[in-house]
Amino acid sequence: MADTDEAQQPPPTEPAKDDTAVVPMEPIVADPSTSAAMEKALLADDADAVQKELDGGLELSEYLTRETLEKLYKQALEDATAEQKESMVYTNMVNKFIEDGKYEGHSFLHILGEIMSHDLIEDYEIPNLYDDKKADRPLELHDLFIWAAITGRTKLTKLFWNIDSDQIVSGLIACMMFTFTAKHLPDDIYHADLREDLFKLSIFEPACLFSTNGNQELNQL
Numbered sequence: 001m002a003d004t005d006e007a008q009q010p011p012p013t014e015p016a017k018d019d020t021a022v023v024p025m026e027p028i029v030a031d032p033s034t035s036a037a038m039e040k041a042l043l044a045d046d047a048d049a050v051q052k053e054l055d056g057g058l059e060l061s062e063y064l065t066r067e068t069l070e071k072l073y074k075q076a077l078e079d080a081t082a083e084q085k086e087s088m089v090y091t092n093m094v095n096k097f098i099e100d101g102k103y104e105g106h107s108f109l110h111i112l113g114e115i116m117s118h119d120l121i122e123d124y125e126i127p128n129l130y131d132d133k134k135a136d137r138p139l140e141l142h143d144l145f146i147w148a149a150i151t152g153r154t155k156l157t158k159l160f161w162n163i164d165s166d167q168i169v170s171g172l173i174a175c176m177m178f179t180f181t182a183k184h185l186p187d188d189i190y191h192a193d194l195r196e197d198l199f200k201l202s203i204f205e206p207a208c209l210f211s212t213n214g215n216q217e218l219n220q221l
Contacts (some may be wrong), residue, residue, distance in 0.1 A: 035068075036057055042144070043075060064139040066130070066195040069147065070108050076151040090115060090150045106132055116146075 038058060041049035054060070077091045085092070093112045098104055101112045113130035129143075143161035147153075 023039075035063055038063055039072070039075075040155070042072060042148075042156065043079060044152040045148075045155045047159040048158060050159060058140065060144075061138055064143065066107070066109055066135055066139065069139060069143060072147055073108060073112070073151070074152075076147075080151075084152060087148065087152060107135075 034053065034056075038050065038053045040046075041053060073091060073173045077085065077088060077095075080088060088094055089111060093115050097111050097115075098108070103215035105112060106114075107130075109130035110128065110132045115130035117126050129146075132148055141160055141163065145157065
């Protein structure tokens with residue numbers, strides 16, 4: 001009788017699938033060939049090639065990660081001539097802090113953000129743009145604008161300024177960067193011309209302040 005009862009029992013059913021379960025999405029990564037072309041154009045200060053990549057459908061949100069931005073800073077310093085390296089005040093300061101053990105355990109970008117926050121705009125308290133605690137912040141065009149200004153990519157600085165949605169803010173940041181860099185160059189005749197050029201660039205600051213429509217192009221100032 002026991003055997004008959006067991007034969008009549010329905011087969012066990014599988015638990016119902018939960019259709020509401022959230023499946024984690026894989027991070028979207030830019031096409032490697034497109035990323036390589038963009039990196040090459042950025043490091044070469046090739047504004048036309050960068051514009052071509054942007055017009056060709058390159059998604060900045062997919063391409064520009066913290067890892068990519070940090071790589072661009074380090075590669076720009078590696079590729080620079082001895083004279084160019086001296087003018088890269090920010091990256092030199094970051095490397096010095098790393099060697100001295102200051103901000104130990106923090107990333108290159110975090111240290112750069114600290115320098116910008118505390119030393120660039122001395123009269124204001126601004127947050128660290130690249131705080132390691134906020135590493136998930138999406139990077140945008142102005143992050144490339146800052147990179148271009150810091151690493152001396154003048155053509156790209158103009159390009160990113162012209163297509164940025166907040167030109168006045170970006171322009172002011174660049175002007176303060178130029179002034180900051182000029183003040184921190186070695187005080188000798190060998191750097192006199194570079195200091196003068198940087199101070200000339202800083203005249204864009206008042207021009208940005210008095211821009212009324214927010215879309216006047218840098219090369220028209």
